[in-house]
Amino acid sequence: MPRLVEREFDVIVIGAGAAGENAADRVVQGGLTAVLVEAELVGGECSYWACMPSKALLRPGTALHGAQAVPGASEAVTRTLDAAAVLKRRDSFTSHWQDASQVEWVEGAGIELIRGRARITGERTVKVAGLDGDDYALTARHAVVLANGSTPNQPPVDGLAGVEYWGTREATSAKEIPERLGVLGGGVAGTELAQAFARLGSTVTLVARSGLLRSFPAEAAELVAAGLRADGVELRLDTKTRSVHRNSDGTLTLTLDGGKPDGGDTVTVDKLLVSTGRRPALDGIGLENVGLTASDGKPLTVSTDSTGVVAGASGNDGGPWLYAVGDAAGKALLTHQGKYEARATGAAIAARAKGELRGEPEPWSRYAQTADEHAIPNVVFTDPELANVGRSLQQARKDGYNASSVELPIAVAGSSLHARNYEGWAQLVVDEDRKVLLGATFAGPDVAELLHAATIAVVGEVPLDRLWHAVPSYPTISEVWLRLLEKYGL
Numbered sequence: 001m002p003r004l005v006e007r008e009f010d011v012i013v014i015g016a017g018a019a020g021e022n023a024a025d026r027v028v029q030g031g032l033t034a035v036l037v038e039a040e041l042v043g044g045e046c047s048y049w050a051c052m053p054s055k056a057l058l059r060p061g062t063a064l065h066g067a068q069a070v071p072g073a074s075e076a077v078t079r080t081l082d083a084a085a086v087l088k089r090r091d092s093f094t095s096h097w098q099d100a101s102q103v104e105w106v107e108g109a110g111i112e113l114i115r116g117r118a119r120i121t122g123e124r125t126v127k128v129a130g131l132d133g134d135d136y137a138l139t140a141r142h143a144v145v146l147a148n149g150s151t152p153n154q155p156p157v158d159g160l161a162g163v164e165y166w167g168t169r170e171a172t173s174a175k176e177i178p179e180r181l182g183v184l185g186g187g188v189a190g191t192e193l194a195q196a197f198a199r200l201g202s203t204v205t206l207v208a209r210s211g212l213l214r215s216f217p218a219e220a221a222e223l224v225a226a227g228l229r230a231d232g233v234e235l236r237l238d239t240k241t242r243s244v245h246r247n248s249d250g251t252l253t254l255t256l257d258g259g260k261p262d263g264g265d266t267v268t269v270d271k272l273l274v275s276t277g278r279r280p281a282l283d284g285i286g287l288e289n290v291g292l293t294a295s296d297g298k299p300l301t302v303s304t305d306s307t308g309v310v311a312g313a314s315g316n317d318g319g320p321w322l323y324a325v326g327d328a329a330g331k332a333l334l335t336h337q338g339k340y341e342a343r344a345t346g347a348a349i350a351a352r353a354k355g356e357l358r359g360e361p362e363p364w365s366r367y368a369q370t371a372d373e374h375a376i377p378n379v380v381f382t383d384p385e386l387a388n389v390g391r392s393l394q395q396a397r398k399d400g401y402n403a404s405s406v407e408l409p410i411a412v413a414g415s416s417l418h419a420r421n422y423e424g425w426a427q428l429v430v431d432e433d434r435k436v437l438l439g440a441t442f443a444g445p446d447v448a449e450l451l452h453a454a455t456i457a458v459v460g461e462v463p464l465d466r467l468w469h470a471v472p473s474y475p476t477i478s479e480v481w482l483r484l485l486e487k488y489g490l
Contacts, residue, residue: 004136008140011027012118014144016043019341021105064080069445145324150328151280152277181204181272207239223443253269290314302329377451392441395439412480
């Protein structure tokens with residue numbers, strides 16, 4: 001029979017991914033004790049199945065294409081990608097799906113680790129079904145933090161539930177390159193992996209119910225679409241997948257709503273990647289025991305304040321004890337933003353435990369996740385890249401700002417030196433009342449490195465007339481900043 005082990009900590013963190021690790025680290029730095037509860041690999045989705053392996057799959061193709069776009073270098077490039085070598089390098093970035101180094105970091109930071117599945121049983125109490133066979137009854141003196149990530153959505157496609165298909169986990173950990181790959185979904189993950197596998201030798205068909213990367217400006221997304229088409233990816237946009245069925249030879253046939261008299265087009269693939277978004281992984285962790293339930297048949301979500309306090313949880317109004325960070329909080333499903341939220345939340349928990357923080361903190365203080373409202377940076381690591389931060393023009397106006405925008409192609413000395421026939425696009429969104437930036441978007445080869453300057457300008461609310469004095473080095477692609485400000489009228 002399993003033992004029941006009773007333990008007490010200042011803070012219990014459910015989930016040992018990037019956000020959970022950062023939350024636990026901050027509370028320990030603040031003088032509290034913390035335990036991480038994790039049922040899978042310490043380090044989480046990003047380390048093993050998302051950010052790191054997907055970028056490891058993408059980078060070789062981008063590097064090769066970069067050389068092919070520069071005369072003198074292109075003549076020296078005589079080979080295509082070595083898929084086996086790419087997969088081997090990918091494996092090294094995931095530590096071969098072993099988490100020993102992450103566990104070593106946790107222990108070195110003074111954080112305890114319990115491997116198992118956690119379930120909230122009441123205010124400040126958590127039960128863990130340990131992977132070692134024991135049960136753990138944990139009590140938190142100060143806080144429980146939900147940092148258990150997200151789970152993929154399954155679209156309502158007839159027959160999909162009855163066939164084997166890839167999610168992003170299976171795609172990023174693939175051991176071989178399929179001859180034909182179908183991708184359902186035109187978001188960031190689907191777009192990145194479609195290009196990665198096309199450059200590794202797959203014939204790729206991407207099907208999306210709406211446009212490609214539709215949360216980004218159309219001019220920027222179209223540059224990415226052109227890059228995918230140049231790599232041979234067939235884009236079936238604004239197209240519904242009606243059904244999927246398995247053939248006798250193991251292949252899959254997708255029936256698409258193509259408007260033909262016979263009922264639609266068909267595409268046959270060897271593997272199918274379904275990448276149609278993710279949702280917070282809140283089911284089955286006992287939130288109903290503290291008064292949090294889903295409504296109207298929708299997936300369970302939570303709402304949090306600027307420190308991560310979960311609204312509506314039993315006992316959370318007087319002395320906050322339940323927090324959520326990262327994907328579990330559902331604000332911005334991005335690793336770097338989840339880590340930012342976790343740092344602020346961990347600092348707030350420690351400060352509240354010491355009586356140094358009461359109520360809501362000031363915006364932009366070390367306890368507040370203010371950037372979630374104003375300056376979330378995001379990069380699509382396709383070739384060309386797409387990078388943005390802050391509000392789009394439409395979002396800014398919806399939020400009540402007197403906003404304008406300035407945009408132009410990226411055509412400066414630095415871009416022409418960077419690559420033959422460089423194509424890029426840039427946009428700044430301006431608050432006309434305060435004359436500061438609300439957002440920025442860049443599309444083009446290697447524009448991700450432009451993004452942090454934009455993030456600083458948005459977070460710092462740098463006045464445009466002061467930003468004009470930030471002289472870009474010549475000849476670099478950053479000269480586009482000067483051209484944008486000149487077009488604005490400075």
